[in-house]
Amino acid sequence: MHKIAVIPGDGTGPEVTAEAIKVLRAAADKFNFKVELTEFDFGGERYKRTGETLPDSAIDELRKFDAILLGAIGHPDVAPGILEKGILLKARFALDQYINLRPVKLFPGVETPIKDKGPEHIDFTVVRENTGDLYTGTGGVTMKGTPQEVAVQSAVYSRFQVDRCLRYAFNFARKYGKKARGKAATNTLALCGKTNVLTYVYDLWERAFHEIGQKEFSDVAREYYHVDATCMWFVKNPEWFDVIVTGNMFGDIITDLGAMIQGGMGIAAGGNINPEGVSMFEPIGGSAPKYTGQGVINPLAAICAMQMMLVTLGEEKAATAVENAVMYVTGNKLKTLAAGRMGYSTSQVGDLVATQLA
Ligand code: IPM
Ligand code: MN
Helix, strand or coil: CEEEEEEEECCCHHHHHHHHHHHHHHHHHHHCCCEEEEECCCCHHHHHHHCCCCCHHHHHHHCCCCEEEEEECCCCCCCCCHHHHHHHHHHHHHCCCCEEEEEEECCCCCCCCCCCCCCCCCEEEEEEECCCEHHHCCEEEECCCCCCCEEEECCECCHHHHHHHHHHHHHHHHHHCCCCCCCCCCEEEEEEECCCCCCCHHHHHHHHHHHHHHHHCCCEEEEEEEHHHHHHHHHHCHHHCCEEEECHHHHHHHHHHHHHHCCCCCCCEEEEECCCCCEEEEECCCCCHHHCCCCCCCCHHHHHHHHHHHHHCCCHHHHHHHHHHHHHHHHHCCCCCCCCCCCCCHHHHHHHHHHHHC
16 A cells, blocks of 8 residues: 655646546556555645645654655745745755656657657656755845845755765666666766866765765766756757766756756656655646646646656556556657647546556
8 A cells, every 4th residue: 555645736736636646546456556645735825825835744744655746836926935945845855855856758759859859869867966055045145135235055065965866876877777778788877067166066976976886886887077068968969868967956957958858848757755765756847827727738747757656666567557658648649748739638638648558
């Protein structure tokens, strides 16, 4: 029995989450496992009603689950930052979800803006560190509102944070890299940094990367790219990449670029993972308030987030089957992934995946 906390959230979050759950139930039937779902109403509406984002008591509650499935957080009436910091970042930090795993995979039939590249070229994973860097809020402001205002926000990393992220990334490359999947002669982990400028933080990353790689993962090939060059190669030669590991801020930025080359926010999913604790899975796109309630938004990203959850729950067979069903639907059914132009409604897309799975 897998106990899942569901936070549908704001905007189109509930619509896409419903489809992810539809496919989850179809997978549970087919692969003989049980799920118990508990819904939570954290999000913009609750905040407006009660002033509460994600209270500490909720964190304690969430700790009791095997995984969390999140729809979307973001409300047009709530100032930017409140819900992001109060719910999303709070969960990531309080539950110590120190990995943000973001696959960048172009599925069959999905259009990429990159000319002459297809599914055989765009198939890599970004392991984004999820608890450190500019996201720690270390810093401050003085003389605010005056012409002399000074603002400081620091990129913070400890060796402990870097080491645990790197070990996760090396293990991931060993288990799911291109060699492991029969697509290359080696499994490769690339560090994405900025060692020419951030000579403290990315020097720490680079030394740890090679030390751990050499000692514990000599079977995994190591590469290094500066972050700016990484962006260039994502567009020019995405086939070069297998598994990429990077800090929180660079990871945030390069995975939006990654999401675009894999077909956009309609398909991009991620997992906030605590390998020793409770992980939370989410479509990367936002709450898309303007599409709320119209049944036109693409639920595949939410379905793919649920698919990643299945891997974490140990339901690998079901996860593979869900991914295959999604690829069948993108390859044979949908016109495009764009909201309103799929040729199907949100719930029809969920039905297509669920039927294909069964
Ligand atoms: C993401 C988002 C968040 C982040 C925001 C909403 C706080 O952009 O999940 O990538 O910066 O991590
Ligand atoms: Mn982001």
